């Protein structure tokens with residue numbers, strides 16, 4: 079099979095720059111789209127589009143890849159795969175301009191009109207559209223999502239989550255992970271007041287505490303943290319026979335067993351001091367999403383993080399906003 083000719087549109091931090099972060103590379107040896115493309119020989123990375131001359135220079139000098147200032151200039155490359163790693167705004171228009179494309183890898187967020195139009199365009203053309211909610215490429219989380227949580231900690235009684243740097247920014251990753259691990263919530267409700275997300279990368283992004291109701295009646299409560307103090311995106315799940323903590327932004331996942339209570343006869347407790355760490359598999363997340371996209375294009379394998387799923391996450395974000403702006407009302411989550 080011939081290789082999939084691939085074009086990156088937007089050549090900034092997530093496309094190339096994050097590779098320079100030494101601590102990140104300890105955990106994510108493949109942290110950027112550029113690294114993922116170089117590591118997978120089913121892709122033939124043929125070009126970069128970015129209006130920034132410095133980004134074009136980096137593509138040519140650091141990666142030996144042709145670079146262009148506009149999509150029109152790059153259209154002659156006839157890419158099979160389109161990587162959308164520019165900020166939102168013109169993503170749907172870029173896909174419309176490239177009729178050769180057979181599959182798309184898009185960065186989050188997709189919550190604006192452009193994101194929705196992008197998903198619609200891909201759907202109309204029957205193109206697989208993978209969205210970089212990267213935890214969906216993590217094998218350990220995949221095992222937990224497909225029955226592994228219940229196997230380890232029983233039925234879920236309660237869960238709490240924390241996020242920072244903005245609801246649309248990191249809050250979206252947390253909501254997406256909750257949907258992946260615990261299933262689709264049926265309602266959303268703000269439980270605090272809106273404050274600006276100080277220091278976050280998305281202009282106008284907010285912080286707010288909120289709750290998500292699951293079909294079983296279980297409630298997940300979620301709280302914002304100010305990343306100027308420290309970072310965390312975490313989920314703590316309390317089951318009937320154990321607890322699972324996904325912490326250090328899911329670089330550390332621990333199971334805590336139910337044991338005899340240390341302070342009372344004939345009672346149980348969760349032994350937080352006897353936790354067992356699950357092996358981290360975050361290193362493979364981006365390569366797994368890329369391999370899955372190649373499979374989807376060549377053999378119609380289902381995507382791990384399809385555009386339609388990402389829109390459900392974005393829909394919940396919109397409902398949390400709306401709830402906070404309407405006296406913290408409880409809003410049912412319909413189809414996105």
Ligand SMILES: NC(=O)c1ccc[n+]([C@@H]2O[C@H](COP(=O)([O-])OP(=O)(O)OC[C@H]3O[C@@H](n4cnc5c(N)ncnc54)[C@H](O)[C@@H]3O)[C@@H](O)[C@H]2O)c1
Nearest residue numbers: 088089090091092127128130133163164165185186187210
């Ligand atoms: N999935 C994740 O965990 C994750 C992590 C980081 C960033 N992101 C997302 O990736 C996107 C990009 O973020 P970033 O941090 O790399 O931003 P960035 O500002 O570092 O890079 C964006 C690049 O896109 C270029 N660009 C802007 N408009 C363009 C256009 N119309 N066509 C082509 N290129 C254009 C800019 O010149 C810049 O080089 C954002 O949507 C962000 O939310 C996702």
